[in-house]
Amino acid sequence: MMKRVFGRLLNLLFWIPLVLVFFSCSKNITPVDTAKKQPVEQKTTIAAVDSLTNPEQARAGNHIAFDTLIRPIHSGIPAVWKKDAVLCAKVQKKVMDYYTNTGYKTRWLGDKGPGLFFDELKKLLAQADLMGLRPTDYSLASIEDKFNDVYKTQPAIAAEVVDLDVQLTEIFFLFATHLQDGRVRNVPHNGDALWIRDPKPEKNVDVALLAGMREPEQLTGIVRTLQPAAEQYAKLQKALESYRALEKLEADEMPVNLSVKGKIKPDDHNAVIPYIRRKLSLTDLKVYAMPVDSTSGLFDSLLYDAQLVSAVKLFQMRHGLEPDGIIGEKTLKFLGQSFHEKADILALNMERFRWLPDERYLGNYIMVNVPEYILRVQENEKETLAMRVIVGAPNKPTPIFRDEVSYIVFSPTWTVPTSIIREEIIPRLRKDSAYYAQKNYAFFKDEVTIDPSSESWKDESINPYKYRIVQQPGPDNSLGLVKFGMPNTMNIYLHDTPNHRLFTKSFRALSHGCVRLDEPARFAEYLLRDQRGWGKENVAKAMNAGASSTIMLRKKYPVHIEYHTAWVDDKGVVNFREDIYGHDKKQLELLFPEKVSSVAGL
Template structure:
């Protein structure tokens, strides 16, 4: 390290140093547990203090070279309000048929309904082609109806569509247009061939829509936000409609299209419980008031207890008589108004998971968070996250890295078993981390940092115009387009307002913005995992500070896990100070996801704040879709 500035104006600090114990200046390097730095001089002390200040200024800066021609996400510019465009639907109608009109009455009615200008069922273009082709090859015979109404297969499918709310889907989206409500009796159509044909085609269309939604989601994720790069894999309409037509068990087929991930079954159970509790809990809103500290009494603690019990943070009181603590000197009812040790401990767990300040007290932020965990909001949140599960790849891989951005957490999973987890820092709301899927390829020890053009333009250029030698003093390299390294003091930075014809690199060092290690899975978003010198940010509960990349709290252990190296070998490579890369031999899939509800290790559903506002965007999209299908 170089001492980069003079020590003028430090007399007060010198005096403090003179009287301080020598041990006060012995620091352990948080990046390298094996390295202990002893400071024997005041120069070393002030040198570290300046580095700490510099790192503090850098803490919200996200490193990472942009891939050439990659789509850039503008820094510090919020997304515009969402105007969601649902998938375009068409009337289930054919222009004409070359086939001769059938003579059997119901088949004849299907044939005519498929050419009717009054056709009411609306489907996607691919679904339309698949349905028409199936009926043509089947001689226009109905799939679900007879002259007397629905057959048993058809009734079973209709019942499944009516119960789709159990899957966090919207039953009205799947109501065949021939019916006014699911409670209508198809038997009333007995002998009415036109309505029976319309019901048959409508049920086929709605079953096919259910298949598409169950297997790939109701919403197109990439139309929600520019920070989604997700392509779900719904079942092909031609495949689904053939199975529905010929399978004796169409209901089992449709159920089997829902996500297989273990979290889905837990979500579904939680959804049923929350809906059952919905009406009873809505009257228990906690009013705002003074801050209640542990040991203090307040009537609102009774409501807080109920919320914590309902959410699973506090054991539900039994039926045995209450034992009144001697300290309260009152009744059992009085005791329940006291913020005792059990309630305080439960509040701390809740505050940690709600990503607010952990105090064990009932303050305004905690009241807001508890009220925000109402059954209605949690029912909606469960629906959003069950939808997100439908967007995931059908197989996450035998080994994979799973980042839940809303939880600020990274997990490594091997054959269904979590082997390691760590805290992460994600992008700021204005520079969000993109959700996408990839494959881990390389671990780089002692990486260089190629400063992104957005940071050069917005953060460095204003300084360089005033102080051209700024980068020279920091030890950065200025590189021309021909690869020549020049001094920053030799460049006329004032000549550039937009693009700068230089790249800027920070060589490997203890205070490199990437820290000791970075983890590469090349992608068009220039996102990767890396270490950071700003270690203190990991102590915060909400950790959205980067320009988009993901900072890892324990990168050394992460490297050991991916490369199957021991701690000494990883430390040796880092301590060398030389930049070197290591190929990840095992195939680790990378899943950058965003779930505002997710099961913990015990299977309990934990709810997270919607740091990026993506739940609200999903609600907007669901509303737009509901209007489009009416």
């Protein structure tokens, strides 16, 4: 009996430690939800740990995966952009590619609410005006209005969160496409002023960058990467930020149009002088104090004093005007532009950089800025040669396009365009049929040589297309001593001119459309610098040979004829130029359709 009791006691002593160990371990065992087959407490514990190390998950919760077969990606693009089918298709493809590459998971929103990625997107879109775009095009207000409804229950309904996330992604890619390709997709026809914009190849770099984003702060870098790489673009963006700030400082009482009778000269008195003094003080961030009358000792606010004259001269230089200190019609028009209008012009010129092909920033190229009347040779964004040019008159504008110089003609002939035969030569011959007798021209009618003095030019039904007129080589040739050929169908090229006095003028929109060079010999030497036998002496000899010779270039140089009415020079000075062909006015209406700009007269 005692032996049996003692045996049971030993068994009990053996099992007690095992039971204690079992119950101790059981405290760490997570109950299982048999319906979902998932650890109920484990999910809560992991979320709590992640919230300490992942601020995005703490804020937004878990990102939601979705099935596009059940929840197809739809278009949430604002109605204004739905009018542009090409743009909408481009954005929608990017959206689909993005979600495909990221496994169809929400980016901006989680099951708890919007995350830090959304905050960063919202901040960047609010600053779109500092990138030359309109924040209203990417308004998030309609989506944010839905947050309270979607997240009033926890967890939120997945399908509703997915819908909003897709709309945010569409807005991002709309913004990204504008940054890369421009908001104005098709440059409109502007009368005879042609602007030929080459289509840019499709690149989905924005899709790859967004898909690879891991931290919210990376979004700022992505937006910076998507914008043009040109150094000038970055300078314009900085200038735009300054002018947007100046908008807030500009006095409400500043008159829209500064009009005076005649001109204001140094030491004159005029009622607009106080406005000009205030405007230039804001522009230059420098106080131009009122002068004191030497006789009375009182302030003379209406006096156009020497200090203000110096400020006006600098203003005139920045606007491509003769820096004579005399305030005339064009100076007053530029002074009358508000900082708001100037900021819009800066934004427009940033937009134009988005239209340029990517190869524009690579290698060597030639750029003619029409409103500046300057040709520049660029090598890896560094200027190696610059000279003044004459461009097409407002009624015969130089087209904005890109081409390449492929050959040089020394001592060229000039075949007179039919438009000049009709508009200039025939009217002149009607007054004097012998006018061209000693002017080195050859006349052909139906390809037969004729004597122009024997023709009946007074016949009103005369057909100019029957005639071909060729000016022979020589110092008086309209093309000068050298022509630089480009193979375009518009018959636009670069050339010399017999009248170099015109290069001293500040307004040089004077040609029939082609671009005249002030230093054609230097330009020829540059183009031929890698071809043996074409040094300075041989170039000069060929130009004055009196007989035409054509030299094909071994290396063709890209030529970009562009239209920049605002830029920042190497000294950091913001420059503006006259809108000689009206491109600014037309394009500003598209870039900022809700605004009415007064640049029409400039």
